[in-house]
Amino acid sequence: MKNLFEVFWVFLRLGCTSFGGPVAHLSxxxxxxxNRRKWIEEHAYADLVALCQFLPGPASSQVGIALGLNRGGILGALAAWLGFTLPSAILLILFGLGISDFAVSADIGWLHALKVIAVAVVAQAIWGMSVKLCPDKERITMAGLSCVLVSLLPGGWMQVGVIVLGGLAGILFLRKIPTLPSRPLDIRLSKKWGAFFLTLLVGLLFGLPIVAAALNSSSLKMFDGFFRAGALVFGGGHVVLPLLQAQVVPTGLVSNNLFMAGYGAAQAVPGPLFTFTSYLGAVSSQAPNGWSGGLLCLCAAFLPAFLLVFGTLPYWEKLRDFKNMRYAMLGVNASVVGILLGAFYHPVWTSGIVSAKDFCLxxxxxxxxxxxxxxxxxVVLAGAVLGALFW
Structure with a gap:
């Protein structure tokens, strides 16, 4: 129980201060x-990030769920998700209900300063990861090529392709690496349970539309739409935008003006961008809406992330034990550094650094x-104060 409270409070603090989008969250x-708590070692963390980049859904939230699972089992995963997700979800539901216009009016000053601070946070993470995961010219080259590919050809599928190519390059070119550290995660799920969660995911994908149509239930139809968006999108929160827009605007659930206003507010709150779904549920023109609609859509969008993490990690841990997989993971980790470096340029740098003052901060x-x-x-809090005073 002590671990559960620890996991919740640590992630709650991160959920209140983690501005800057998914790459910043990973940082x-x-x-x-x-670095600080030593819950997981460097290579295991990099392997975990690589896996979650490969899976559909919100990568940073999936990494958080996996860290909570590693620390406190399934309840720990739930505690990590609640802590990291609730602050932004509550703010967006309140905004949707018209109680607060704080998120939109905050588009100057402290908010811009937080984008600048995110540049430093991401740069620190990439610096630290590159020193440990790209210590030789082969892996530095892999990281550089990966950065070039994802920068010139952006998109979730390109990230997946780069990770696959990195794994193949690791098997072909990194066999001379003498040490291959791979400390296992404390995953308290068997492969049978993994198969159960993956089967449940597939069953819901195919079964929910049938059940919703048979019962003619607006709640089930809404749950199905947001579940599908969370299960089928690669590339994180920004990529899910068109899927959500197609789900709610043409059907008349949310007007396009309301949709874009909420998306702007979602940029101004900490935590995962997928919590934008809670706003959409809250402002829906059809029941369920308000708090119940917001929480329904939030849970529907994140449920696939839980099922994917719980379903793949038991097999992932076994795969990491194979020698070729360990060589592959060296290449994959180098590719992940390149992907993060590409994301560091856009959108982190391009949205944060627009003047000499930004660069100095x-x-x-x-x-x-x-x-x-x-x-x-x-550093985040100091940046917010400086931004409020001087920006």
Whole structure:
């Protein structure tokens, strides 16, 4: 029980301070759980990030769910998700209900400063990961080529392709690497349970539309639409936007103006962008809406992430034991560094650094994080205060 409270409170703090999108979230997780708390070692974390980049759904939330699973079992995974997700979900539902216009009006000052701080946080994570995961010219080259590919040909499927190519390159070119550290995760699920969760995922994908149509239930139809969006999208929150728009705007559930206003508000809150689904449920023109609709859509969108993580990790741990897979993972991890480097340029750098003042703040934050070892949450709060005062 002590572990569950610890997991919840740590992720709740991250859920209140993790601005900057999924790449920044992975950087906050790296600083908190690899560097500070030592819950997971470097290569195991990189392997986990690689797996979640390969799976459909919100990658940063899936990494958080897996970290909670590693620390406290299934209840730990749920505690991690609740802590990381609830702050932004509650803010967006409140915004949708018209109680607060804080998120939209905050599009200057402290919000822009937080985007600048995200640049430093991501740069710190990439710096630390590259030193450990790309220590030789072969893996540096793999990371560089991966960065070029995802920058010139952006999209979720390209990220998956780059990860596959990195694995093949690892098997072909990294066999001379003498040490292959691979500390196993503490996954308390058997392969039978993994098969059950994957079967449940497939069953819901095919069964929910049939049941919703047979019962003519608006709640089930809404749940099915958001479940499908969470299960079939590669590339994270920004990529799910057109799927959600096609789900709610043409059907008249949400007007296009309301949709875009909510999407703007979602950029201004911490935590995963997938919590935008809670706003859509809250402002739906048909019942269920309000709090019940928001929570229904939120759970529907994130349920596939749980099923995918619970279903794949038991097999993933076994695969990591094979020698060729361990060589492949060295290449995959180098490719992940390249993917993060590409995301560092766009959208992290391009949305955060627009003036010399922004660049100076980012450098100061980077120095504080890397050389003064300041905790990331304190740098985030300091950046918000500076932004409110001077931006």
């Amino acid at each position: 906050y997780f790296h600083d908190e759980f690899v 980012a450098i100061a934050a980077f120095v504080a994080l890397v050389f003064w070892r300041a905790p990331s949450w304190s």
